Amino acid sequence: MDEFKVAGGQLVDTVKKLINEGNVRRISVKNREGKIVFDIPLTLGVIGIALAPMLAALGAVAGVLTECTVAVERDPDTPAETPQQS
16 A cells, blocks of 8 residues: 655645546545545446545545545556556
8 A cells, every 4th residue: 555645735636646547446545643534445436427526525625634644555456557648
């Protein structure tokens, strides 16, 4: 499991980037004390419009957090998508 710190204002953008990688199973957001305050399970069925309410709620959480830790559980059998260059 990967963990890294982000500022609250960067949280939604960071999570969107992780989701677009395509090999992420679960994203957990922890506060400074290490308590999970938001958990997003990502399955094949949770895509697109279904994520909009979760991201809106995450934005509200980000508004009260100044710093948080993002924990990422990846699917080892699925390679990450790399951005295509034109």
